[in-house]
Amino acid sequence: MSKLPMEGIRIADFTWWLAGTNATRILANHGAEVIKIESKAHPDTTRNANPALPVKPGTGVSSGFNVLNPSKLAINLNLKHPKGLELVKRLIAVSDIVSDNMSGGAMERAGLGYEELVKLKPDIIVINMPVMGPGGPHSHWTGQGDQITAAAGLWHMTGYPDKLGVGPGSVLTDWSGVPYHAATAMLAALHYRNKTGKGQHIVLSQYETAIDSLGTAILDYTTNGRVQTRTGNRSPYGAPHGVYRCQGDDRWCAIAVFSDQEWQGLCRAMGDPEWSREPKFNTALGRMDNVDELERLVEEWTSERSAEEVMRSLQEQGVAAAVVQNGRDLLENDPQLKAVDHFVSLRYPEGGEMFVGADSFKLSATPGRPRMHAPLWGEHNEYVFREILHLSEEEYAEYERDGVFE
C-alpha cells in the first residue's frame, strides 16, 4: 500500500462552512493530519445545517459536512478559557499550517494573528481566507459565496441578454476558486519551506480570487472599452453551441460544434436532413449568421430523442455532446465515474453511509482518497490532547471538568 504523500503534515484548521474546509479537505485526503478546531461558541455550523444540508440517518452530520470534511480530525477547544488558548497555541507550535476563512481580523482578535503565531513556530505557514483583502475601504465586508461571485461580475455575465443574470452554478467560490487556489498556495508554501526553511503568511481574498476567473473580460474592458455581457449558451467561435431540449421532463443535451468536420458529423447523426444541406449552413460564418434558425432546427431533432441517445449518436460521429446530468445521473447512471471509482462510500460509527467525490486528480505513485468519515463532534479530543499534546489522564479530566473542551 503506497504511502500517502502528505503524511507528516499537520494543519491546525480553523476553517468552517464551505470555502476553507474544502481547501483543507484536499490535503487531508492525501494524508495530512487536519485537525478541525471547534467550540460550542464557534462550531462548524455546516454540521447540522438541516434542512438546507440534510442529515442522513445514522451519520450524525449533514451531507454538506460529509463532503467537505472526510479524512479530518475534530477537537473542541474553548478559546475564551485561558487553558484553551494555551492548548491551541501548543497545538499550533507542533503544526505546519494554520488555516481559517473567517472575516478579516477574526484570528487577530482571538490573539492568533500571524505575528503571534510566528513566535510559537518561526516557520509556521498561516493562510487566511477573508472575503475582501486586508486594507482598503471595504476590507471589513462580509458576504457568502453567491454574493462574492455577484460582486466579481460572474452573475452579470451568465444568462440571457434580456433577463437579469444568474449565478454561475453551485456556489463557485466555495467549490472551485477558493479551495483549489488555497490548496495551491499551501502546497507551494510547503515546497518553499522545504527549500529554504522559511514559512510565510498567505492571504487569499475570496473576492479577488473570484475576479481571476473572469478570463479575458478585464482586458477586453480596459483595452477595448467593451463590457462583456450575457450571451445565453452561445459561443462566439461556432454554432450550434448550446443546450437543447430532449425527451422527458427537464432533460437536455449540450452540443458544441466548431469545425466543418464537426458540422458534418452532426448532419450525419441527424440523418442528413434536407435543411442541413442548404448552402447557408455550409460555412461557419453562415451557421453563425443563421444561428436562431439553426438552433430551432437542431432542437426539433433533439426534442424527439432522449438526451442519452443524442449524446451517443453525436459522439459516435466525433461531435462534442453530453447529457445535462443531474445528481442522480452522476451517482447512478454515469459509467465513466463508476469506472474510475469517483464516488467513495464513507461509513459512520452509527452505521449510516454517505457518498463523497474523490476529487479529479490521480497521482500514479502516491494516490489519495477520502479514507475516513467526516469527524463527529470532538471525536478526536483524547487523541489530540493526550497523544499529541501529552496531557496526563488527570490533566485531561480536570480540563474537561473546567469546560476547556467545549
Place this chain on the structure above:
Amino acid sequence: MTNTDSSEGVLEGIRVLDLAGPMGVYCGKLWADMGADVIKVEPPAGDPMRSLGPFYKDEVHPEKSLYFFHYNTSKRSITLNLNTADGRELFKKLVKDTDILLETFPPGYMNDLGLGYTQLKEINPRLIMTSITPFGQTGPYREYKSSDLVGQALSGWTNTVGNVGERPTWPAVELGYHHVSISASAGTLIALYHRDMAGEGQHVDVSMHEAGAMVAASTVQSWDVRQEITSRRQATPNRGGWGIFQCKDGYVYSVTRDGPPINFLFKWLNEDGIEHDFWDPRWQDPAAVDDQGVAFRSQPENIEHMNSILRPWFMTYTMLELAERGQDHHLSFIPYNNIKDVVDDPQLEARNFFVDIEHPLMKDTPRDGGAPFNFSETPWRIRRRPPLIGEHNLEIYAGELGYTVEQLALLKAAGAI
C-alpha cells in the same frame, strides 16, 4: 510592469514545460506568476490560442490575442514540432532538466509519439507529468469529445445554472476550463511535495469530468440523502430582504441575517420615514412557524410583504451607498457588479489589485487582474509580459542546450522548431 521588485517567487527554481491548451493554460500562468520558469511550447506557426479573441483594439493578429495575453503572463516561449524526429529529440533534451510537464493532449497522444510518462521517466525519474483531459486517461468515455460547455453539462454543473423551469445555462467565461486548471495545480503540487520528500516524480491524471462533478457535489448529496433532484435554483427568495434587489444604479445582493444586521435595516427604514411592522418579533423568530412548520418570515405572503416595502426603498440608493453603509453595520449588502464596476472598484484600487503589463505591439498598455493570493515572503507578481512566438528559442536552445545558430536555422527550415 508596475512591480519592479525582483524577489523570488514561491515556486522559484521549478521549471515547467507548458504544452497545455485551454484546459491547462491557466494552471501554467498560475505557476509562472508564482515564480516558476514556465516555458510555453508552441508549434512553429504559433499556439492555436493566438487565434482566439478578443484582440487588442480588435486587431486580429497572432501577437495581439488578449486570450493568449491573459493566460501566458510570466512565461517564456519556444517553438517546437513534436511531429518531427528532430523535434522529439529536442523535447527529450528539454525534459532532462524539467520538473513539471503540463499537457492537455488526448489520452494516448504523447504515448504514440514515444513521449508518454513511462518513456519520459526513463530520461528523468524526477519528472512530474500532469495530463489534463476531458475524461481522464482511462474509462469508457476516454475518447469522447468535449468542450467547456459540454464538459460542464456532463459533470452535473450546467443543470444547476439558471432559473427554475428555464433552460440550463452556460457561464460564458470558460469556468469549466478554469476549474480543471486549478484542480490540476493542486494535484501537481501534492506530487511536488512528495518529490521533495521522497525524490521521485509521478504521473498526475486530471479529469475535467471529475473536476466538474466536485462542483456539483451538493446535487449528489441531495440525491443520496433525500432522493431529491436539485436543479436550477428558485429566483424567489425564502425570506424577506434576501436576494437580488434593483437599486438606483444597478442591483445589490442582500443577505439579511437575524439580530444586529437586520435590526439595522429596520432602523434605517425608520430613519428614512418608511412605515413598517418589522419590529414584530415573529420576523426574526425561527420558532414562529405555521401549522405546516414554515417560519413566519418564510411564508410567501410575508416575504412579498417585506419585499414590497423594501423594493422602492432600495431604488433610492446606489449600490455603493447601500453596501458601504450597510456593511459598516454588519448588514451584508454586496453590489452586483459588471466588469466596469469591478475595474472601478475603490477596494481593488486601494489593494493595488490590477497590473499594467507593457507589450511592444500594444501602445496602450493593457491592464489585467492581479494576484489570486498574497505571500509575505515571496510576493506574487507578473515576472514578464506574455512572450512573442518563439521569443526565447535562442536563449533556451542555444544559450541553455548549446545548439549553434546554424543548427537552429536548419531546424527552423525543416519545420522542427
